[in-house]
Amino acid sequence: MNNTGLFISFEGIDGAGKSTHISRLADAFQAGGRAVTVTREPGGTELAEKLRCLVLDDAMDPLTESLLIFAARRDHLLRVIAPALLRGDVVLCDRFTDATFAYQGAGRGFDLQVLATLERWVQSGEGLLGDPTGNQPMRPGIETVIEPHLTVWFDLPPEEAARRLAASRLPDRFESQPLAFFQRVTQGYAERQRSHAERFVRINAAQSREAVWRDALWVFVEKGWLPAAALA
Ligand code: TMP
Numbered sequence: 001m002n003n004t005g006l007f008i009s010f011e012g013i014d015g016a017g018k019s020t021h022i023s024r025l026a027d028a029f030q031a032g033g034r035a036v037t038v039t040r041e042p043g044g045t046e047l048a049e050k051l052r053c054l055v056l057d058d059a060m061d062p063l064t065e066s067l068l069i070f071a072a073r074r075d076h077l078l079r080v081i082a083p084a085l086l087r088g089d090v091v092l093c094d095r096f097t098d099a100t101f102a103y104q105g106a107g108r109g110f111d112l113q114v115l116a117t118l119e120r121w122v123q124s125g126e127g128l129l130g131d132p133t134g135n136q137p138m139r140p141g142i143e144t145v146i147e148p149h150l151t152v153w154f155d156l157p158p159e160e161a162a163r164r165l166a167a168s169r170l171p172d173r174f175e176s177q178p179l180a181f182f183q184r185v186t187q188g189y190a191e192r193q194r195s196h197a198e199r200f201v202r203i204n205a206a207q208s209r210e211a212v213w214r215d216a217l218w219v220f221v222e223k224g225w226l227p228a229a230a231l232a
Contacts (some may be wrong), residue, residue: 005085006225007146009096010153011189013182014175015161015168016205020094021154021216028217028230031088037084040094041072045079048072052105056172062110069100070118077123077146085146090225097123098151098192103174106188107181122147150218150223151196153189154205158182 010018026036042052051072055065084091104110107111109117125144156164158179165175193200203215220226 005088006090006150007081007085007148008091009093009098009148009151010154010189011098011102011151011203012156013158013161013185013189015164016154016156017164017209018094018154018214021137021213022094024213025216026092028086028220028226029092032226032230035087036091037080037089037091038094039076039080039091041076041099043072043075044081044093045072047075056174057100059173062104062108063114065108066100066104066110066115066118069104070122073100074122091150096148096151098153098189098196101189101192102185106191107177107185109184120222123147126170129198148199150219151192151200152219153193153200153202154212155186155189155202158186160206163164176192 010022012018022038026038029036041048042055043049051068053062055068055072060068081091081093100119101112101115105112105115123146125146128213161182162179165171193202201219203212203219207215214231217226217230221228221231
């Protein structure tokens with residue numbers, strides 16, 4: 001187990017129950033001596049959290065929504081994710097760009113080609129090692145598109161997610177969408193899994209919480225990122 005930065009994203013429709021598993025994984029990595037950055041999208045920086053409030057609460061068209069989400073992502077990458085990866089942290093990110101393809105692309109029906117262009121612009125390494133305030137010139141020449149090393153998709157049938165959400169807090173603009181929206185979002189995640197099979201792992205989130213946790217843990221143990229003892 002070496003200490004190069006690891007970027008791990010967690011996905012799933014609303015109600016899939018990612019959050020508790022993310023914080024347990026953070027504890028497991030920390031117990032193994034790793035520095036961990038836990039963060040989320042949209043959000044993770046002061047600016048991105050403001051954009052999150054707009055996206056979750058205010059009515060807007062799908063292009064505006066996509067642009068705000070990618071703007072938040074750019075700031076988040078610059079200020080939090082890229083620096084953490086450079087330090088060698090394990091970055092556990094509650095949602096990332098796969099959510100945009102699933103929600104804005106499959107869910108809202110927004111143009112996937114435009115999303116792919118925005119993904120390339122926003123996640124391009126060029127500038128990501130520069131000054132997040134924009135006062136210093138960017139460091140050119142790094143052309144890799146930053147994306148997660150691993151994406152864990154908590155796959156829960158939309159009908160079950162709706163049952164879980166009905167019993168919880170006041171829904172936001174996404175959580176209040178009809179079942180058909182979440183069926184499309186689920187198809188969107190399945191499509192992302194097919195097109196990014198090398199980094200995508202699907203977990204059956206309809207199981208008991210403990211069974212989901214063991215499946216999640218197993219993914220990390222199998223990769224050699226957590227010790228087998230973590231399963232005990
Ligand atoms: P959360 O409640 O899991 O933090 O996610 C906030 C909401 O934002 C959730 O309903 C999914 C939505 N979302 C998108 O529509 N597109 C995105 O790119 C991201 C990251 C989240």
